[in-house]
Amino acid sequence: MKESAAGVAAEGASGDEELVERVLKSRDRNSFELIVERYRKPVMTIAYRMTGDYEGSVEIAQETFIKAWRYLGSYRPDMRFSSWLFKIAANEARDHAGRKRRSLEHEISLEDRESGPLESSWQEKTDGAIMVQSLLDELREPYKTAVILRFMEDLSYEEISRIMDCSIEQVKNYLFRGRKYLLTLAREGSYGQ
Amino acid sequence: MDSECDYEERVFLYMDGMLDRQDSSEVEEHLASCRWCREQVELLSKIQNDFHADIVVPAGFTAGVMDRLEGIVPEKVDGGEAVKNKTGWTPIAHAIAAGIVFISIFMIPGSQATSLEIGNLMSSLFSVIKSLHIPVLFSQTIAQNLHFIAAYVTAVAALVLYTSMARSRRRPVMVNGADN
Numbered sequence: 423m424k425e426s427a428a429g430v431a432a433e434g435a436s437g438d439e440e441l442v443e444r445v446l447k448s449r450d451r452n453s454f455e456l457i458v459e460r461y462r463k464p465v466m467t468i469a470y471r472m473t474g475d476y477e478g479s480v481e482i483a484q485e486t487f488i489k490a491w492r493y494l495g496s497y498r499p500d501m502r503f504s505s506w507l508f509k510i511a512a513n514e515a516r517d518h519a520g521r522k523r524r525s526l527e528h529e530i531s532l533e534d535r536e537s538g539p540l541e542s543s544w545q546e547k548t549d550g551a552i553m554v555q556s557l558l559d560e561l562r563e564p565y566k567t568a569v570i571l572r573f574m575e576d577l578s579y580e581e582i583s584r585i586m587d588c589s590i591e592q593v594k595n596y597l598f599r600g601r602k603y604l605l606t607l608a609r610e611g612s613y614g615q
Numbered sequence: 616m617d618s619e620c621d622y623e624e625r626v627f628l629y630m631d632g633m634l635d636r637q638d639s640s641e642v643e644e645h646l647a648s649c650r651w652c653r654e655q656v657e658l659l660s661k662i663q664n665d666f667h668a669d670i671v672v673p674a675g676f677t678a679g680v681m682d683r684l685e686g687i688v689p690e691k692v693d694g695g696e697a698v699k700n701k702t703g704w705t706p707i708a709h710a711i712a713a714g715i716v717f718i719s720i721f722m723i724p725g726s727q728a729t730s731l732e733i734g735n736l737m738s739s740l741f742s743v744i745k746s747l748h749i750p751v752l753f754s755q756t757i758a759q760n761l762h763f764i765a766a767y768v769t770a771v772a773a774l775v776l777y778t779s780m781a782r783s784r785r786r787p788v789m790v791n792g793a794d795n
Binding site: 445446449451454455458459462463466467470471479480483484487488491492493494495496551553554557570572573575579594597598601602604605608609613 | 623624627628631633655658659661662663665666667668670672673676677679680681683684687688689690
């Protein structure tokens with residue numbers, strides 16, 4: 423079944439609260455499995471776009487759901503469930519990116535590396551998809567997270583501000599500067615031509 | 616126009632549906648006449664489309680997650696109170712309790728030995744204060760109440776220490792942003 427990253431969240435919003443309630447009341451694994459099915463694609467999208475590391479993003483997505491299961495009791499309905507989940511995913515992805523950066527710095531400092539960089543077992547299918555990742559990789563935080571969350575379409579400025587723990591004004595600023603830089607890079611690299 | 620445009624920020628807000636009707640109309644009029652902004656909109660839309668390229672979720676992902684949940688017990692939180700307590704009043708309540716215990720120790724007769732040790736320390740501090748030529752009356756007041764002062768200083772220090780430890784230990788589950 424093909425899932426749209428942005429669409430699934432919207433489609434699932436109506437039933438999320440009931441599923442969460444069932445999990446909380448009776449630790450209903452079937453309900454949680456539905457949540458995983460519903461959000462695995464958008465969570466993977468956030469993880470991959472934030473890290474550019476496919477294998478890592480699978481691990482991040484799994485960790486996201488495991489944390490969601492463990493800490494579901496702290497979820498508050500004043501935030502959409504999808505936003506709550508995306509917040510975990512974004513935090514996990516940032517942590518992963520930080521660990522990977524430190525690990526790479528360590529590896530580079532070793533002179534006798536025996537093997538080259540790891541080959542990803544999955545490649546994006548289109549040039550555009552590869553290019554968008556290379557653009558995102560150039561963005562610094564917090565602009566990167568803001569732009570990625572906004573690209574998820576379904577998320578409003580207010581939701582992004584809650585996910586990023588900042589004000590709506592800051593979100594506006596991050597989005598403006600982030601997208602402006604992204605467009606500058608895209609123009610310089612003759613994006614899509 | 617083939618350079619940057621002052622309207623750019625408003626164009627982004629327009630794309631995000633963040634403008635009211637009047638401002639939207641204004642931006643639409645601008646877009647009709649500004650080639651730079653039109654190209655920015657087109658390029659951004661293309662990037663956004665590419666962003667959603669089909670990222671493959673590996674086969675067995677859901678089963679893998681469900682397997683990993685085995686043995687993990689969800690933290691039972693009744694209406695969120697447990698988490699709230701964990702990061703809110705519990706450390707403060709413990710700190711107050713610790714403070715009361717400390718004060719009690721110094722107030723009861725059997726605690727003289729301990730309080731004397733603190734008293735000795737405070738006496739040393741008192742000689743330093745004295746050497747600073749603080750008015751005699753004030754110095755004597757301090758000297759006469761050394762045990763109480765020691766008790767309260769210790770209690771406050773314990774309270775501050777405990778609270779800061781509790782804060783550093785607390786780990787908001789998923790809402791802790793970059794410092795996660």
